[in-house]
Structure formats: C-alpha cells, structure tokens
Amino acid sequence: MSQASHYPFSTLNPYQRLMFAGLAVHGFSATGIDNGLRGLIAEARSGCAKVVHLHWIHGAVTFDKPWGALARLSVFHIAILIARLRGKRIVWTVHNLINHERKRGWLDRWNAKLVAREAHAILVHGESAIDVAVAQLGVNKEKIYVVHHGNYAGVVCPQPPRAPAEGVRFLFFGMIRPYKGVEDLLVAFRQTPGPHELHIAGKASSGELQQAIEDYAARDAERVTTELCFVPDGRLQELLGWSDVVVLPYRDIFTSGSLLMAMTAGRPVVAPRAGLIPEYIDGRAAFLYDPNEPNALEYAIAEAAQCSQLDDMARQAAERAKYFDWSLIGAKLSAIYSGRM
Numbered sequence: 001m002s003q004a005s006h007y008p009f010s011t012l013n014p015y016q017r018l019m020f021a022g023l024a025v026h027g028f029s030a031t032g033i034d035n036g037l038r039g040l041i042a043e044a045r046s047g048c049a050k051v052v053h054l055h056w057i058h059g060a061v062t063f064d065k066p067w068g069a070l071a072r073l074s075v076f077h078i079a080i081l082i083a084r085l086r087g088k089r090i091v092w093t094v095h096n097l098i099n100h101e102r103k104r105g106w107l108d109r110w111n112a113k114l115v116a117r118e119a120h121a122i123l124v125h126g127e128s129a130i131d132v133a134v135a136q137l138g139v140n141k142e143k144i145y146v147v148h149h150g151n152y153a154g155v156v157c158p159q160p161p162r163a164p165a166e167g168v169r170f171l172f173f174g175m176i177r178p179y180k181g182v183e184d185l186l187v188a189f190r191q192t193p194g195p196h197e198l199h200i201a202g203k204a205s206s207g208e209l210q211q212a213i214e215d216y217a218a219r220d221a222e223r224v225t226t227e228l229c230f231v232p233d234g235r236l237q238e239l240l241g242w243s244d245v246v247v248l249p250y251r252d253i254f255t256s257g258s259l260l261m262a263m264t265a266g267r268p269v270v271a272p273r274a275g276l277i278p279e280y281i282d283g284r285a286a287f288l289y290d291p292n293e294p295n296a297l298e299y300a301i302a303e304a305a306q307c308s309q310l311d312d313m314a315r316q317a318a319e320r321a322k323y324f325d326w327s328l329i330g331a332k333l334s335a336i337y338s339g340r341m
Helices: 015-024 036-046 066-085 105-118 128-137 182-190 207-218 233-242 257-264 296-306 310-321 326-337
Strands: 002-007 028-032 051-054 089-093 121-124 144-146 169-173 197-201 224-227 245-247 269-272 286-289
Touching: 002 015, 002 036, 015 028, 015 326, 028 326, 036 051, 036 066, 051 066, 066 089, 066 105, 089 105, 089 326, 105 128, 121 128, 128 144, 169 182, 169 233, 182 197, 182 207, 182 296, 197 233, 207 224, 233 257, 257 269, 257 310, 269 296, 286 296
Parallel strands: 002 028, 002 051, 051 089, 089 121, 121 144, 169 197, 169 245, 197 224, 245 269, 269 286
Antiparallel strands: none
16 A cells, blocks of 8 residues: 655644545555654655655744744755655645744745645645635646545534524634634624524634633623633534534635534535635525625624524535545545656
C-alpha cells in the first residue's frame, strides 16, 4: 500500500482522520506527521511516504517572535526542498490564503506563494476558489485541482427534526474568530422578535472577543445562551439535535467545515452567499443572503424564524451532505497523489 504523510496533523478536528479513511479505500495509507518541524524534517529525509500533503502552513509565520518565525519558516522550506530532492510528491490543500489573525500578512503571503511554487499539486475545496488562488498565489490554473471538503458521517449522525414547538432554535458552533461574525449574529438576532433561542458554542480566539460576546449575549439574556469553550464531538451532536437551524454569519469565507457538519446532521443553515458556500448548499436547504446588503443577516434569520418548511429543508441538507462522501474524495486524491491527474 502506498503511503502519504500529512503535515501538520490535528487531532481536534476529525477532518484528516476522515480523509485518511477515504484514502485507505483506494490503496493509500495516510498518517499524520507528529513532533512539528522535527517530524517534517525526519519524514523528508528518511520517511517511507511517497507523498507529503501539506495543510495549514501558517504555523511558522505566526510564531511569537519575528526572528523565531523566520527561522522556523526557513526550516519548513528546507524540509520541503529535501522531500522534493528525495522524489516525494508535494501536495498542498489551501484551507486559508492567510492566517485568521492576519499576523505578519506580508510574510504569510510570501510563504504561500513559495509553497505554491514548490508543490506539485494545489488543492482547493471548490470551483470558485480556483481564480482566487491563481490571482493570490501566482500559479498556473493547470496546477490546481478541486477536491471537495468531505462530510462528517460517522462523527455526527443525521438528527430527526425537532417536534413542533413555539419558537425556532438557532445554533452557532465552532472556533470563534472575528471573521466569523458572531457579534453580527448577536446584533441581528436581537432584532428578530419572538420566543426564539440562540446558542453560541465554541472557544473564542481571544479574551477580548469572549468578553464582547458575553456582553452582547447579556443584552438578550432570556433568549441567548453561550458555551464559550472547546466543544467535543459528543456535545456537538447534542447541540445539533437541540437546534433547528445553524447560523454561519461569516464576514470572510474560503471554506467551512462547520457547514459540512451542519449538513451531515441534517440542519438547514443561514449563511452568506459567498465563497464556496453556494457550491455546497442552495436554497432548498439554506437561507443564503448577500453579505454586502444592509441588514441581510437579520432578514435571513427572520425568514428562517418564520419558515414552515424547516423539516423538509433538514432532509434536503442531509441528502446533499451524502454527495460529499470521503470514499469518492479519496478516489480523486489517490489519483492526484499518483500523478494520474
């Protein structure tokens, strides 16, 4: 069985574990590279994998001290060079074009362009990302392949629609960063009258952001609850079952695992008609809004609150999620790994 090593490897998000299972069906044994840059150097020098698959490449750039960042970035690219010299195929999935904190943006953009040149194949999660990647990374379109984000079957189960009740339950979940628009959501929800509920679940990226969310939530304390901590898979399953609609009010979006999680659980979503979102879900299972229109999020929440077809939309979401099966994705990945595409 051919081998592929993935760097960095995250145990917090099941995304890579699901990808590994999809690859195994098609003859690739995929493993995560542990021990940070030391592990990457070791794999580049003597590892058995014929493919090194890069994911989130921003770690060195965001290191606390500038000189430390430059040193780690140098080691990172030396490792890639060694891997190439040893005949390994370099594949990079572009999860983000720049780190979420926009820290040392100039260095991050330079790093991304360099990785794009070093990689044999660049993967994006949807067709609409191709032109953006070409423009930002300065590479030929022929080097870029669309490999969709897979669903979360086996991590969360489709949840039957909740029994009819007064009011709609809205849920936001996931790591909370400024670009995800949680503060916008709290303001918009407050403008939606009625016995509806909103639950915010996830760890805030800073103490300042957490305090801001708590302050906003306190203004509508009878209807808004928060759980500002890391949410494990079991608790997320409970929250998805509690909810009627998942809200993803992103200000900036390139891809979203939370969207696939909500769809897998069979939950309609409120989300911007932006980035890759319309490629994954449409009006049959979502309330999509134009993020450039004033009050568009508020209107989308109000539309969801008044919708009488949430049960049907929930079923549509679950059916659509099946399209993003990891076995199908694994087939395409294995072809890219083998250089057949």
